[in-house]
Amino acid sequence: MVRSPRQIAVLALVCAGVACAQDADTGRVRLWKAREWGTESQFGPASLLLNEGWDICQFRGNDRRLSRVWGAENWRRLGGTLSHPLESIRRQGVGDFLLTEFVPSSLEPSRAQWLPNFQLHLLGGGYNSARLEDWYAANGYAHPGALAAGTTMGAAVLNEVAELQGTSTQRSTDPLPDLLFFDPLGILIFRSDAVRGFFSRDVEMMNWPLQPTLAWPDGRAENAGQSWCLKVRTPFDGWKGFYHWGLGESFGLSRVLGGSGLAVTAAAGLGAVRMATAPDGGRTVEIAPKLGLYLDRENSLLATLQYHHGNADEFVLEVHPGSGSAWPVPVGFWLHAGGESGLGLGVVGRWGLGLGAVRGERTGER
Numbered sequence: 001m002v003r004s005p006r007q008i009a010v011l012a013l014v015c016a017g018v019a020c021a022q023d024a025d026t027g028r029v030r031l032w033k034a035r036e037w038g039t040e041s042q043f044g045p046a047s048l049l050l051n052e053g054w055d056i057c058q059f060r061g062n063d064r065r066l067s068r069v070w071g072a073e074n075w076r077r078l079g080g081t082l083s084h085p086l087e088s089i090r091r092q093g094v095g096d097f098l099l100t101e102f103v104p105s106s107l108e109p110s111r112a113q114w115l116p117n118f119q120l121h122l123l124g125g126g127y128n129s130a131r132l133e134d135w136y137a138a139n140g141y142a143h144p145g146a147l148a149a150g151t152t153m154g155a156a157v158l159n160e161v162a163e164l165q166g167t168s169t170q171r172s173t174d175p176l177p178d179l180l181f182f183d184p185l186g187i188l189i190f191r192s193d194a195v196r197g198f199f200s201r202d203v204e205m206m207n208w209p210l211q212p213t214l215a216w217p218d219g220r221a222e223n224a225g226q227s228w229c230l231k232v233r234t235p236f237d238g239w240k241g242f243y244h245w246g247l248g249e250s251f252g253l254s255r256v257l258g259g260s261g262l263a264v265t266a267a268a269g270l271g272a273v274r275m276a277t278a279p280d281g282g283r284t285v286e287i288a289p290k291l292g293l294y295l296d297r298e299n300s301l302l303a304t305l306q307y308h309h310g311n312a313d314e315f316v317l318e319v320h321p322g323s324g325s326a327w328p329v330p331v332g333f334w335l336h337a338g339g340e341s342g343l344g345l346g347v348v349g350r351w352g353l354g355l356g357a358v359r360g361e362r363t364g365e366r
Helices: 005-019 038-042 045-053 072-083 085-092 094-101 114-138 144-163 175-189 193-202
Strands: 204-207 213-216 220-222 228-233 239-246 248-256 262-277 283-297 300-308 315-319 332-337 343-348 354-359
Touching (some): 045 144, 072 175, 114 204, 114 228, 114 239, 144 175, 193 204, 213 343, 239 262
Antiparallel strands (some): 248 262, 262 283, 332 343
């Protein structure tokens, strides 16, 4: 039996790659556009791996030092779960496992693991795998489908490793439905041009990630995270409904600014601020209100201003790079203020990783 966490990760990548190794058809629907501005200009394998691998660092109380985010103990916990999946499920209870992870049976934070499973892993992960296939094809790589599947599963493994920080058990069931079901299924679903067409024409879906940064003084993971959004037509000319999700959900309206391709969006909702222990001993999340103001051009995000009450970074200003007279910003940058994290600043290029500095407490509370 495979027991080494490294072997398990490699096996997951190979299996996903083989399952989706069909070459990209040059005539298929494209979900990634080679824009010279905004989030689309920064998208690629490095951005995907870091934003997803460090996504959990957005939570208050999480230690952001890389030695903790991807620490050896987290890899051992993942290995213990994946090498004994049935034992892990029996410890939780088969019925409870199915109800919380697969069935939309509750919206209580401690019972609604099915929601991020469907939203983040099935829909979000599948969408990003299709975009990554487009990226590999546009950059001349052979077998873009297999490369996209492998990279997507690699990012999913890194995400699960980071989420196991601070857990006390070697048999957590959290990674099982994602790595063994939702992530691979999302990749396969987005092989379909019908699915790609729906999220390109009928409903406008976007991936609006942050700008991952290694921060001084001790090389901590800052400003990383994945989020997605949808725009849907309304009966009112120039206005679209807006839904944004990642570590939380927000709803709002988007207004197109003439024929420039620019759009301004305002949204409000609830977002997760930290992991907590549920009354039954399981894991849950604390949620708090959040507000967001977004500027995009042709659905590629240019700038964001967010307030998330009680989060590690309460105020976030994000500006993505661009070229040309419409958005002459040579590099991206971000500014954080408020919350436990204090003040932070980072500068990020197009290739996916930036450098920054922070002033404030960044170690975990757990």
